[in-house]
Amino acid sequence: MxxxxxxxxxxxxxxxxxxxxxxxxxxxxxxxxxxxxxxxxxxxxxxxxxxxxxxxxxxxxxxxxxxxxxxxxxxxxxxNLYGKDLKETALINMYTDGTLDLMLLIALSYFKPAEQREKEIELVVEKAKSQYFTVFEKILKNHGQDFLVGNKFSWADIQLLEVILMIEESCPTALSNFPLLQAFKTRISNIPNIKKFxxxxxxxxxxxxxxxxxxxxxxxxx
Structure with missing residues (x-):
């Protein structure tokens, strides 16, 4: 074993x-x-x-x-969360690189001096909505599938859910203008191992x- x-x-x-x-x-x-x-x-x-x-x-x-x-x-x-071929892997890399960038911004905001922290988090939330969530909403709309890549659950879906939940901790209404991401969040959160986690x-x-x-x-x- x-x-x-x-x-x-x-x-x-x-x-x-x-x-x-x-x-x-x-x-x-x-x-x-x-x-x-x-x-x-x-x-x-x-x-x-x-x-x-x-x-x-x-x-x-x-x-x-x-x-x-x-x-x-x-x-x-x-x-087996990395796509079926090189093209799908490239898309997964592209999407996860983006979400990793956003996660880093969130993480760094907590290390700002206390008097700057709230403002910094507000800026990160706004950037999440204007630069990142807008992109992923468009991706979901354009291909009309349940998952981000190849209509198969992948690392990209896991990491997008993770960063959505991180942003919602500071701004519970962050997805109010993103109906497809709202549905995505519900769908992915109900996958058994994710629901357990x-x-x-x-x-x-x-x-x-x-x-x-x-x-x-x-x-x-x-």
């Missing part, structure tokens, strides 16, 4: 959260080792596990993988708080 993947990261969302989503949706159980001190992080470096001195780190299939995009691509391919008690992490921000700054020293 293959061992469970082991995820090394701070106890919070960050760049690891999309990896948690992919594994959970694929029905793969995983273990987590939470970094709580600078010393733990430095030990991973000293042991040669962090190729570019960066986390996340995922131990899977006898490998120690770093770099978020590489990990996500591997998991998507391994669990969205329930309390799963390994899904809550929005960042001050403790998480302070921990990340202490461990990574930025």
């Amino acid at each position: 293959a061992s469970k993947p082991i995820l090394h990261y701070v106890n919070g969302r960050g760049r690891m959260e999309s990896i948690r989503w992919l594994l959970a949706v694929a029905g793969v159980e995983f273990e987590e080792v939470f970094l709580e001190t600078r010393e733990q992080y430095l030990k991973l470096q000293e042991d040669g596990y962090l190729l570019f001195h960066q986390v996340p780190l995922v131990e899977i299939d006898g490998m120690k993988l770093t770099q978020t995009r590489a990990i996500l691509s591997y998991l998507a391919a391994k669990y 969205l329930q309390p008690g799963s390994q899904r992490k809550p929005p960042p708080d001050d403790h998480y921000v302070a921990t990340v700054k202490e461990i990574l020293q930025f």
